[in-house]
Amino acid sequence: MKRSRIPLYTTWAVLIFFYLPIGVLILHSFNASRFSSSWEGFSWRWYIRLFAERDIWFALQNTVIVALSSTIVSMVLGSIAAYALHRYHTRLQRVHYTLIYTPLVVPDILMGISLLLFFVGIGMQLGLITIFLAHTSFCVSYVAMVVLARLQDFDDSILEAARDLGATWWTTTWRVLLPLLAPGIAAGGLLAFTLSIDDFVITFFVTGPGATTLPIQIYSMIKHGSPPLINALSTLLLVVTFLIVWLVQHLTQEEHRHEVD
């Protein structure tokens, strides 16, 4: 039976659509011209200039601090939440589930303004701490959802077996449950990390003096910085992203092989 060719053509058109702007950006980061409208020869100058931009490194440092801390906290809170949701099926957990699920679908700008009003209301100094609190709040939900999905394929009888063999609650959790959940928790953490690193809107609302993160810095560069410098920075970030994606693929593949053995 002959299949339609529409899906094939659409898919490839969409992929070109996805990568064309990114490709042009990368190309332009090597353009000697200051205004990225015409090609004036190959050059590394924007990369060299980039390394001299102190503000970018400062912003990167802030971003990493926030992303790491909110990833760690949200991994802990999210995994606990997922386990509670999986383990108990009470009315409390129904409310709990709604509470976890809702932040996922609330637009960023609403989360930004509500947190801003809250922090101002309680008289909290805006800065890295408020950004950390805000990021953790949305990351918890993502981690919880990823771990919950993992738990759904989880065979609870393993835990019962461990308990039957005389393992304490602590040993069961620490030696059986956690190692089995680790890939899920790690995947959730990775998602949280990338979301935190990339968040602009919420950060924009709750940022304070000197608490510039990389997206805020990129935004102000788009507004009044030099375009080729942004191209160079974007290319570097893309390379890092590709590396991380490749690494994750690599690791999960290894994990799969392990499971098959």
Add this chain to the structure above:
Amino acid sequence: MSSHDHPGARRQTVAEWLLTAAPFTWLFILFVIPTALVFAIAFKPSDPWGGVGAGWTLETVRSLRNPNYPAIIWRTLWISAVTTVSCIALALPCGYYIARAPYRWRRLLVLLTVIPFWTSFLIRIFAWKVLLHPDGYVKRALVFLRLADADAILLYHAGTVLLVMIYTLLPFAILPIYAAAERFDFRLVEAARDLGASRWRAFRQIFLPGIRRGLLTAVLMVLIPSLGMYIIPDIVGGTRSEMIGNKIAQRTFVDRNLPHASALSASLTLAVMAPMLWVLYMQGRRRGETRP
């Protein structure tokens, strides 16, 4: 709920509360209370200098009927709707194709779809600014192909906002549709075809209902961020492509009118919550059904 039926139920309950306490408290303080605050402040008066006045008033909420708003609300709605429809229309064939591709291809295609989703949101928007520059490649190509004349302006209108929104939100539509399509049993489509259904009919009556949940998720994942979009109209939009998100930001960061910003946010929250709660309700019901 059967937790009281067996011995040790009390201990169970205590353990459950202990487990739930930390994430629950965190989200209660940093999500529920702030959201409630938005609704509360919407009923507060504002003083001209950015403070929140004392007492309660309906004035702020009433000012939403201000004749300046319908235009912006209407624009937000149609841009979001067109974005959603376009994303779904593009994502359906993609998800279908990826799901039916051979295993190795499938992995690669999924990866290629995920990578843009992982790259910086701002940078993907900025890339379009470069591309659509009056002397940029797209413009030159269009002029060369006689599709546009030399004075045509590609940036800074609602069409640009639409294009860039589709670009940034499309992966959110493809991934859930693909995930659903992957679990779909394509033999059903083939059976329908064997029974004489046209290709279109098999697609519409067998495939689409089969991936209903993925479709629903895709719609939400695109529609909700669209309704609250702020940054895309800000960067590539012009004087006539402001959306509600831009108005909220303007009220907060320029006019320093927090009650007004709250009133706008509260109405946006309601607009977003309505479809979401419905989906949650449907999912919750299904979740309940599958339980032992």
Add this chain to the structure above:
Amino acid sequence: MKWIKRWAGLLLLVVLVTGCGRDRQTLYIYNWADYIKPGLIREFEREFDCRVVLDTFDSNESMFARLRAGARGYDVIFPSSYMVQIMQQHNMLLPLDLSLIPNIDYLDPDYIGLSADPTLAYSIPYMLSNAGLAYRADLVTDVVPSWSMLSRSDLRGRMTMLDDMRETIGAALKYLGYSLNTRNEQELEAARDQVIEWKRNLAKFENEQYKNGIASGEFLLVHGYNGDIMQVMEENDQVVYLIPEEGVSIALDEMVIPQGARQVELAHHFINFLHRPEVAAANTEYVYFLAPNVGAYELIDEEILNDPAINLAPEIRARSEVIEDLGEHNALYIRIWDQIKAAN
């Protein structure tokens, strides 16, 4: 599981490395973008062994809103004079200790008069700016020195105006021959209709991107601040600053120390540093805004000092105005600005 431990170790290392080196005093500055020579900040850091963190804003209103929204902890802020007045009315400023700022002796008395705070109790003048038009000489013909350029339909979609209610409504008020500090509703409504007419030709209301935009040819005519345009002219000699003959807005931007500042003494040193004649001169020669510093006048390149874009010609000067605080009439401007933004 090993890889998790390895990664955890690596992350810990990153945290430790990035967390170090934070023990020096840090001065937080909140300034307009491109409004201070970066080299001078480094010089100050070296001399006073501190670190300076610079955040930028793009309009007085957005800066004020950020502060009201809880952004405490800045040490020096650079608002325009009318905003200094508003901030002072809200007890947001610390009184200055003039004994720590001996360089005020160099301040040009002509310009201190423009300040809303001529006794320098809360604010020290920083620089003088005006907002006019700029165009691309190679791409725009038949240029007339008037705000009416914004009505040119052949430039449709390639022009911008500032996203700043006082500047943009002010430009229309000037064009119509009214005061840009008017409180008269009819005049404001006329100005509103004028801006709405211009808006049909505009690509954007924009406070920052217009600089790159005109340099790269994305925009052909922009409404912007004199020094910002002249910084662009340095990169692209086809850009020309145009002072509309109907008059422009003049702003005296000042330096203040807000309540909640942590490095009050260092902040005074910073203000004093910027008024050292050689520093003020270097700053003016870089940002192309005029520092009202008599000592610096002798050091600044003659050509820059006498540039009509920096030092307005007397007849234009006579038709130009300084933006003033409007008190409760501010709400009227916000309403007019809303109507402009919503119009089609």
